Amino acid sequence: MRGIMSSLEEYLKRKGFQLINEIRKEKVVMDDYEFYIEENSVKLPIPLPTGKESLDDLVSMGIKYARASRISQGLGAPLEYLISGNVVFVIKTFNDRKELEEKLIKALEGIESLRYFL
Structure with a gap:
C-alpha cells in the first residue's frame, strides 16, 4: 500500500509539477508558480x-x-498572512500531514478544472 506522501508526489508528477525537498520545507513547483509546505502548513x-x-513583471x-x-480558496478557511519583504504569504495550517x-490535491484539482472550463 502506498503512503499518502507518495500519492501527493505521484499526483504532482502526473500533472507535470515537482516536489523538491529543501531544508525544513518542501517546494511545489508548478509551471508558473511555486509554493511551500512546512510541517502541516501550506505557504x-x-x-x-x-x-x-x-509590464511583464x-x-x-x-x-x-x-x-x-x-x-487558498480550495484549501479553505481560516487562513493566516505573513508579510516578508515584498512578499505576502497566505498560510493554511492543517491538523496533520x-x-x-x-x-492540497483537491485544491490543485480545482485549479485544473477551472483552467479547462475557461
Missing part, C-alpha cells in the same frame, strides 16, 4: 509591487496572485 507566496516592475505577479487565490495532502 502560498504573493509578490507585492515595489514600483520598479516592468506585473503580468507574472497577477498570475501568481491568481494561483495563490485559487489554491494527511489532511494537508488530501486538501
